[in-house]
Amino acid sequence: MSHIHLPDGVVPTIWWAAGYVISLIVVFAVLKRVNADKVRGKIPEIAMMAAVMLITMSVPLGFIPFHMNFAALAGMLVGPGLGFVVVFVVNFILALLGHGGITVVGLNTLSIGVEALVGGIGFRLIKVKFGSIPSTIISVTVALLLSTTLMVIFLNFIGVVNMQSGEGILHIESHEEDGAGGHGEGLHHGDTVYSFGGIALAGWAAVLVVLFLGIILESAITALVMRFFMKVRPDMVEPTPHKDR
């Protein structure tokens, strides 16, 4: 859910260049570390996960300014490292189609890649103790909270959002189809108002509501998808002992 929808020309060059360099280093390191022959057999699985992410990241949910990423699900199903590679591939294709700037692909990969890494690693670490479904919910929640926090801190650092008021954060995640916007009584001039039913919210209140709803929704759907896999194809969820995932 922490997809940076910044157009090209907004993020200073030094930052997006650094984002590209770091994400490419991670991608190449992952690809170098894995056994290419073993991973080649998993390409249909990896590619299908990327295709799922491509579709879900292109479809805003409508009632809240948010879209799901399923990056944590990718980390759980194909492994944290390869999940990060999937995130890079998806961001690159989306950027070519104008969804997020081409210059922010690196930063988006790092931001969403954290979800795949934390989601994948967290799930494997706590799965034995808590079971598949609670582990999924905990891992996805932690992954989404962490990646969104990192994204907000970074965007505040470069001056794109205001962390004091929360203004601008939902701009990064909102979509044209959401119907967000407008002004309500008692709100500061310049605040963007988001309506949830009959309630109008702005600033951090709106951010927290969207974040809360987004995390619940993505965690719930990921958990239900994992439950389905556990019933039908548990071999896809069970971690493999070798390092190639």
Added chain:
Amino acid sequence: MHLAEIDRMASSGTSLFHRAGVFSKLLMVLCLLVAIMASGDVLVLGMLIAILLSLHLAARVQFKEIVHLLFYPFFFSLLFALMKFQESWTSGLLVIFKGTGAALATLFLLATTPWVEIFAFLSAYLPGLLVDIFLFTYRSFFILLDQMGSLLRNMRIRGGYHTFNIVMNVKNMAAAVGLVLLHSFEMSQRMYRIYLLRGYDGGIPVARRWWKLGYPDGVVIALCVLIVIGMVISWKLL
């Protein structure tokens, strides 16, 4: 997300730009992107966007699809431009022009070049595994889209979707995602085995010689040179 329409445009187009090689088109798009990113002048950016629109026109692309895809970068640029408009109108326009111009440049490449050709070119420089993931993601996308379309239709027909019953929708959607993922995964595996049977062993064998340039490549490279010269002259003049 218009990937199918863009793919059709790229594969069925017959314009000069469709006939040009990947190398020359990538070079031109790179020149345009650098020019858009480096420019801080509204007039220069306006000119670059005008050039890009002319290129789209010359390539006879379907403007309906391009305009729809441009809505995303335009909308998000506008959000940031609204903040910048408080400084000056040129600062706001700069944000809009940069965001929209960069998207126009990448869309031009995609609308005139089939994905497989781009992947084939990249396979010479990127790790084979990464190119394979790109290629199979692209193939899987169409399998998944097809599966998703028929499953959602079936769900609606059988009463699995209710506008106001969010809990049931979420539950059914999760099962649908799982089912589609599993089914598409099996289809993708089958496709991969067919690829292996036909001799596929990773990467895309490049049969075309990139250095062999034709008349369309000459025109595209000349355009690159003109863009670079135009940018340099404007820097010296202003």
